[in-house]
Amino acid sequence: MTTLIADQSGSPRATSIGPLIDADVHEMIGDPLVFLMHVEEPYRSRLHQDNWKGVSLPYSWPTTGGLARPDAIPANGRRAGSDYDLMRRQHLDAYDVSYAVLTGLMYPSEWRVQPDFAQALARAYNNWLVAEWLAKDPRFLGSVHVAAQDPLVAAAEIDRVGQHPQIVQVMLPVISHDTLGREFYHPVYEAAARNGLAVGFHTGATAQTAAGLPPYYIEWHTALCQAWQSQLISLVVGGVFNKVPDLRIAMIESSWTWLPHLMWRFDHNYRSLRREVPWVKRLPSEYIRDHVKFTTQPMEVADNPAHMYQMFEMVGSDEFLMFSSDYPHWDFDSPEHSLPSSFPADLRQKIMYDNAASFYRLPDRTAAGRPGTASG
Amino acid sequence: MSAPEDTARDLRHVVCPAEELPAGRMRAFTLGARRILVVGLPGGEYNAVADFCPHQRGPLSGGSLERMWLADEANNHVQSADRWVLICPFHNFEMDARTGCPVVPIGRSRAATYPVAVEDGQIVVYLRKSRRT
Numbered sequence: 001m002t003t004l005i006a007d008q009s010g011s012p013r014a015t016s017i018g019p020l021i022d023a024d025v026h027e028m029i030g031d032p033l034v035f036l037m038h039v040e041e042p043y044r045s046r047l048h049q050d051n052w053k054g055v056s057l058p059y060s061w062p063t064t065g066g067l068a069r070p071d072a073i074p075a076n077g078r079r080a081g082s083d084y085d086l087m088r089r090q091h092l093d094a095y096d097v098s099y100a101v102l103t104g105l106m107y108p109s110e111w112r113v114q115p116d117f118a119q120a121l122a123r124a125y126n127n128w129l130v131a132e133w134l135a136k137d138p139r140f141l142g143s144v145h146v147a148a149q150d151p152l153v154a155a156a157e158i159d160r161v162g163q164h165p166q167i168v169q170v171m172l173p174v175i176s177h178d179t180l181g182r183e184f185y186h187p188v189y190e191a192a193a194r195n196g197l198a199v200g201f202h203t204g205a206t207a208q209t210a211a212g213l214p215p216y217y218i219e220w221h222t223a224l225c226q227a228w229q230s231q232l233i234s235l236v237v238g239g240v241f242n243k244v245p246d247l248r249i250a251m252i253e254s255s256w257t258w259l260p261h262l263m264w265r266f267d268h269n270y271r272s273l274r275r276e277v278p279w280v281k282r283l284p285s286e287y288i289r290d291h292v293k294f295t296t297q298p299m300e301v302a303d304n305p306a307h308m309y310q311m312f313e314m315v316g317s318d319e320f321l322m323f324s325s326d327y328p329h330w331d332f333d334s335p336e337h338s339l340p341s342s343f344p345a346d347l348r349q350k351i352m353y354d355n356a357a358s359f360y361r362l363p364d365r366t367a368a369g370r371p372g373t374a375s376g
Numbered sequence: 377m378s379a380p381e382d383t384a385r386d387l388r389h390v391v392c393p394a395e396e397l398p399a400g401r402m403r404a405f406t407l408g409a410r411r412i413l414v415v416g417l418p419g420g421e422y423n424a425v426a427d428f429c430p431h432q433r434g435p436l437s438g439g440s441l442e443r444m445w446l447a448d449e450a451n452n453h454v455q456s457a458d459r460w461v462l463i464c465p466f467h468n469f470e471m472d473a474r475t476g477c478p479v480v481p482i483g484r485s486r487a488a489t490y491p492v493a494v495e496d497g498q499i500v501v502y503l504r505k506s507r508r509t
Contacts, residue, residue: 183450239450271431271480272468279447283480 017095017335018349019366021356023295024202024252024324025091025100027133027140030074030082034132039124043117055111055205059217063330072328080328081105084136091327092139095335098353098365101141102133103252107173107204109148118147119157126161134166141360143171143200148180148188155191162195168360169197169250173204174227181231181238189244198248198360201231228254229262232292236266239279241287248359249292253326256294260314263288289317293359295324296351297333299340308340318347322356380408386491386502394494397422402462404437405501412490412501413437415473417460424492424501425462425476430485434466441473462487 029035068080108118125145146154170192209223263285381388389407397416411427440463443455460473470479476487491502
């Protein structure tokens with residue numbers, strides 16, 4: 001499918017991406033006063049400049065626009081990703097996105113103190129998300145934000161908003177101070193499943209590498225996939241896939257090329273150490289292939305593109321990967337150029353649309369799925 | 377252990393009195409060119425398997441014999457009432473003590489098993505005749 005589209009400047013250009021689902025788009029809080037209206041007391045009064053500073057990554061970004069693409073910062077100077085009109089023009093319309101999964105970036109599950117405050121801000125965030133984003137564009141799909149440190153409260157929040165027709169998943173951060181597959185957290189996954197939602201894992205502001213916080217951002221950014229790996233291993237070992245057979249997990253922005261190594265090593269260790277966790281009934285790689293999807297961004301560049309396709313084949317499934325751009329962040333991957341040249345056309349269609357449509361159980365918005373459109 | 381008796385099809389090896397191998401114990405024997413591990417299980421059941429792990433040929437006799445650990449839910453360990461496993465000393469892979477099959481498959485490989493019987497109070501292992509025996 002070739003479509004004439006408009007880029008940020010309004011100039012039409014051709015794209016041949018075909019139907020597209022973006023599994024990682026970050027909506028951000030622009031006007032704090034608008035968000036504040038969704039926060040209940042007594043917590044609303046605690047949100048002012050000299051009180052709560054939020055939780056942030058301790059690094060400065062050695063990039064052109066900090067966390068984000070500088071061209072995605074709106075004219076009012078607020079955070080990139082906070083302006084719907086700019087996001088629509090620059091990303092949704094520019095690439096003819098059928099669905100954009102909003103993943104946010106404020107994850108109360110990683111806050112180490114004041115769990116009631118974290119719960120209140122999770123509730124506020126969800127109300128703000130529905131009012132300020134989901135209501136504006138049917139292409140948006142939302143993620144429930146929770147404070148998983150109290151799993152029962154988190155489950156109640158999932159039940160409260162999980163039936164919204166545009167809500168498709170629960171967000172959890174890849175924290176470094178606990179493993180989220182533990183039985184303690186299972187109520188969160190049970191709540192996600194009973195509401196028909198996936199659970200997405202994304203980095204927040206507190207994730208560390210296996211060596212903690214190394215001196216430079218490039219070290220942290222390169223090694224951070226260890227945080228997803230730890231959480232993925234925990235999900236299998238914690239037995240949550242046995243307890244919640246319908247559970248669907250998305251590893252978002254984790255990269256994916258490490259997956260063959262992890263599955264081989266995990267299966268090998270399972271043969272050796274199964275006795276420690278006998279409630280894990282199957283090979284870890286089988287749970288992963290059945291329950292876990294990954295997103296494309298950040299897509300690595302191999303000197304030989306064929307090696308990327310070989311890595312893909314080593315995973316053993318053509319349904320595990322879903323396109324993501326990470327808009328509007330500095331390491332945004334273009335839908336037109338993200339996939340390696342070695343990936344065949346039919347696989348591209350699955351990665352760019354089909355896999356996410358199936359995973360998130362979305363109505364068909366491809367040309368074939370539109371009413372009155374002849375198929376075949 | 378006496379010298380093998382040559383039957384029409386097998387070499388019959390009397391390896392030890394049954395009373396020397398109570399349930400939950402195992403003992404390796406060199407029978408001709410083969411290392412054979414004989415396993416005692418409850419109810420007077422005996423099994424004989426090759427004393428080599430199908431993974432990297434570790435000596436199973438150097439590991440352990442135990443009831444297989446099971447669980448229906450996280451953090452709930454119970455031991456199987458009737459399934460016994462051999463634990464290889466090299467990597468701790470588990471082999472079913474009756475079938476020689478790895479609990480978690482390693483391709484199609486397994487430890488070979490051999491007929492075993494108790495005859496006149498003696499454990500007897502039958503090895504198919506071949507050039508290796």
